Amino acid sequence: MNKETLTRMQQMKLYGMHLAFKTVVEQNGAPGLTPDQLVGHLVDAEYDDRYNRKTARLLRNARLRYKAVIEEIHFDPHRKLDREQVIRLAEGLYLEKAENILITGSTGAGKSYLACALGHQACSAQHRVMYFSTSRLFSQLKLAKADGSYVKVMGQLQRQQILILDDFGLQPLDGPNSHILLEIVEDRYNIGSLIITSQVPVDQWYDLIPETTVADAVMDRIVHKAHRIELKGESMRKKKAKEEPISYQNQPLHWS
Numbered sequence: 001m002n003k004e005t006l007t008r009m010q011q012m013k014l015y016g017m018h019l020a021f022k023t024v025v026e027q028n029g030a031p032g033l034t035p036d037q038l039v040g041h042l043v044d045a046e047y048d049d050r051y052n053r054k055t056a057r058l059l060r061n062a063r064l065r066y067k068a069v070i071e072e073i074h075f076d077p078h079r080k081l082d083r084e085q086v087i088r089l090a091e092g093l094y095l096e097k098a099e100n101i102l103i104t105g106s107t108g109a110g111k112s113y114l115a116c117a118l119g120h121q122a123c124s125a126q127h128r129v130m131y132f133s134t135s136r137l138f139s140q141l142k143l144a145k146a147d148g149s150y151v152k153v154m155g156q157l158q159r160q161q162i163l164i165l166d167d168f169g170l171q172p173l174d175g176p177n178s179h180i181l182l183e184i185v186e187d188r189y190n191i192g193s194l195i196i197t198s199q200v201p202v203d204q205w206y207d208l209i210p211e212t213t214v215a216d217a218v219m220d221r222i223v224h225k226a227h228r229i230e231l232k233g234e235s236m237r238k239k240k241a242k243e244e245p246i247s248y249q250n251q252p253l254h255w256s
Contacts, residue, residue: 016049017042051126058123064131065166068117078233079110086114089227090121095161100194100222102202105231111197114229115164118195122162130157131164134196138177158187162195169200169208178214185221194222202228 002025009018020042024030030038070090075083089101101118103111119129132140144150157163163184173181188194200208202223209215 014046015053016046019049020045054126055124058126058128059120062119062123062129062131064116064119064129064164065133066113066116068113068120070117070121073114073117074110076233080230080232081110081114082229085227085229089118092122092125092127094227095122095127095193098188098190098193098225100196100226101229102222102226103195103197103229103231104201105199107199109231109233111199111231112166114231115166115195115197119162119164127161128159129162129164130160131166134165134168135170137165138173138180141180142176154183154187157184158192160192162193163188164195164197166197168196168198169205172208173210175210178209178211178218181209182214182218185218189221196222201230 002021006018006022006025009015009021024038024041030041033041070086073081073086075081075086094101101115103114105111116131119131122129141150141153144153185194198205205222206215206219209218
């Protein structure tokens with residue numbers, strides 16, 4: 001009887017429930033559990049299994065640059081990073097309002113890590129996220145226009161609840177990229193959120209877009225409903241390198 005039940009659980013893809021019930025059977029029952037408690041235990045196991053598998057799938061699809069989590073963010077005073085602001089953002093209310101997050105700061109300040117940590121938190125809350133280097137995204141979309149897959153790719157981007165654009169503004173945009181950016185921003189306005197990181201201060205983004213009308217439209221949609229985080233201080237990569245001295249043990253010597 002139990003073997004048949006386990007088989008049917010597998011056939012119905014109730015993998016969490018299958019594992020929990022198999023454990024109960026192998027332990028010759030669940031002493032101390034009433035029938036309703038046993039059912040609750042099995043349902044909880046199935047819920048947790050589905051939640052974990054979906055979270056893992058969302059994280060794979062997000063392709064985040066860093067395996068970053070909110071709990072490992074450094075809130076050193078010199079960084080000017082507001083702990084309360086980050087915690088509020090991690091709660092995800094900005095997603096419900098389709099608001100954006102703009103993270104600026106010098107190279108190595110931790111912009112990408114913070115963006116990925118927020119993306120990871122959103123995946124854990126079962127939201128769809130995709131991460132892109134901004135320049136690579138524009139290159140991919142140009143290729144998509146050439147091979148006829150542009151509409152399909154843009155539709156995929158539009159379905160994401162968060163789109164992370166990393167390293168925006170490393171170089172000024174040309175005309176085609178400006179229009180691609182405008183289309184991305186328009187598709188997401190009041191529907192999904194953008195998390196944008198940049199070394200360029202937000203008040204200089206306007207100058208990165210060559211056409212005035214396009215710049216007006218993009219900036220209005222990006223900045224109007226946005227939370228801003230401006231990171232300060234020493235490069236986190238340099239700081240970490242200082243804190244972790246290089247070990248020369250078992251390394252070959254190079255004579256000059």
